[in-house]
Amino acid sequence: MSGKMAITTTVNGEEHEVLVEPRMLLVNMIRESLHETGTHIGCDTSSCGACTVLLDGRPVKSCTILAVQANGREITTVEGLETADGLHPVQEGFKEEHGLQCGYCTPGMMMTSVALLAENPDPSEDDIRKAISGNLCRCTGYVNIVKAVQYAAKKQQGVTA
């Protein structure tokens, strides 16, 4: 079975049937088979978090998971954040607070932040810094990223309050 295998996976709410070689990485399937290129390949060594996606709701590094392991699972990428109502509060936060410069780490940073806020809607600065400690940014110094997540937390609480 080192030939291609058929898997069924749900990405951003849409079910896909994909043929993958067992050694194909999840990030490669997302980018090359599904042509969703918002998920970035950074270090490709499980260090930087640029490839972070949600797997059944939890943020994971898609360069360190096999595509076949997404069979029957639900994936959310950065493309899944925006809705008909507009940008996700986390996306809006990164825009409003200038939480990016080159933007390379941003998709991963946002997916981790979305998962943090789902679990902890009112995180402290320390909670935010710990949550994003597996996502590296080489531009911003993290200050505006923290502000972006704080903005999103406030916005989400305002909406649900």
Next chain:
Amino acid sequence: MLPSSFEYVAPTSVDEAVQALATGGGDAKIMAGGQSLLPMMKLRLASPSLIVDINNIAGLDTLEESDGMLRIGALVRHGELERSELIRDRYPIILDAAQHIADPLIRNRGTFCGSVAHGDPAGDWATVATALGAELHAVGPNGAVVHSAADFQTSMFETKLGADQILVEARIPMPKPGQGSAYKKIERKVGDYAAAAVGVSIVLDGTTITEASIGLTNVGPLTIHAAAAAASLIGKSIDDAEAIEQAGVLAAAASDPVSDLRGPADYKRDLVRVLTKRALRTAGTRAQGKEA
């Protein structure tokens, strides 16, 4: 980077997984979290011909106490231990370690049992399992096999787990009255392995230490069971500063670190001494029911 080609199966029972392993002829690898195995495969440090993915086997995600033991199934991720109320309330050494393994994203995927089975002397869980006297329950073609955590590793990346066996569960004795434990780790940055780390578990009768166990991480070719250091504490008071210092000195003597980017060997050996003392103090405070 892609791994070399391999065959892939994702069985739905332990029996099927054991059968699949047998077809790999010793060259198959179990994949649970894959957070050590897959990076090694991408770097071509490992090129198994068959991956047996156990993520679809129901029942391996057990995390509960029963029959006097804490049971940690093969699919329990570091992050689940970090978020578990049971662990937070009753197994402080596990919480200590879980919070500082790799980074939060890797902790959502990597597993306790996978880390132990990987046999890396830099792995935090083998030390915790050693300090807590864990039993490692495996299943092979001839049925169940139980290994002891304390002497599980045989050399770097080698353990007593047979190539035809799957580690399905770690079992840790439930805490006794007066038991306290702690894990102290120095890492250069999030995501790095320990420069050195020490896990201890003690049992106190009043202030007298009646049981002690000490494990050391990443300061030798194996996870180190610092038995002489632990034995030196028996009958001593947790408030006896000289006894605590002596245990630190003996633990450092049991370590065998190498100089590398994480520091010179002498520095790491002294870290072991200091971290052993700190871990003993924290474990003592916890054993006495105080916050630490």
